[in-house]
Amino acid sequence: MTEIIRIGMDTSKYIFQLHGVAAAEQVVLRKRISRKQVLEYFGKLPPTVIGLEACGASQHWARELSKLGHEVKLMAPQLVKPYVQRNKNDGRDAEGLCEAMSRPSMRFVPVKTAEQQAALMLTGIRDGLIARRTQLSNAIRGYAAEFGLIAAKGVDKIEPLLRRIAQDENLPDLARELFAVQGREYARLEGELKAIEARLLAWHRADALSRRLAQIPSIGP
Incomplete structure (x- = not known):
């Protein structure tokens, strides 16, 4: 042949x-x-x-x-x-x-190892969770504004906003119930995101190439 x-x-x-x-x-x-x-x-x-x-x-x-x-x-x-x-x-x-x-x-x-492919999954899933959290944050902020409850920009302002909403007795019961649904979803996303970021940090610490890249200006932290 x-x-x-x-x-x-x-x-x-x-x-x-x-x-x-x-x-x-x-x-x-x-x-x-x-x-x-x-x-x-x-x-x-x-x-x-x-x-x-x-x-x-x-x-x-x-x-x-x-x-x-x-x-x-x-x-x-x-x-x-x-x-x-x-x-x-x-x-x-x-x-x-x-x-x-x-x-x-x-x-x-470059051809990636199965381990490198799994690490890419980590970053992809993290990015997806961040996007969903941002979308939900904007929705909560928008709905709250319709009831006169305004929050500054930043994801760190969402949980305080949700606490204000839960304590606001002037809101209709239905609105408070729906905000509570959004609050539970937000808490779930936050928990999943923290878990994924912990896994990503553990992978980074265990991967020699990732550690070397982190030392390069404009690439590393």
Whole structure:
């Protein structure tokens, strides 16, 4: 079998398209395989270089294919697009990936370990909790203003505002009940956020690279 030096693999939920070339850049592989066949197929191939678009599940496949002895190159979709021919389809996408990864100027996305991926989840979940807390804070502040209760800006002003609301006997009972619902949700978000931030700090202290980055001006604290 002709040695395959490079394979572009277009991924989807169920069917993966492969496009491989040999040393003289002649096409020696055009193949469709199911998701379940990927590891079995590449487990039988001699080590080669595989190009994937950096999108959903690409980090997983990069780790798994690396375990089989292959070198995996991840590329941002916008950098691959110029190499995909017109009339886009899975075959042309795989061909475009194969072409793009050969370019000396191509910038590749680092392959992350499972532990690094989990750390990214921490930051993503923290950002989501902060966004939800901000949205809820604005809602509480807005509803309170309709009853003449004004609070200064800042999340640290929300809990005092909720206490003022709970003690305000001029508010309708329904309003106080609904503010109480918002207060419980706010307390829950605060608790989850503190727990996530504690986990994130523990990870930072245990990760050597993260500690080194923290020493760089404008990056660290």
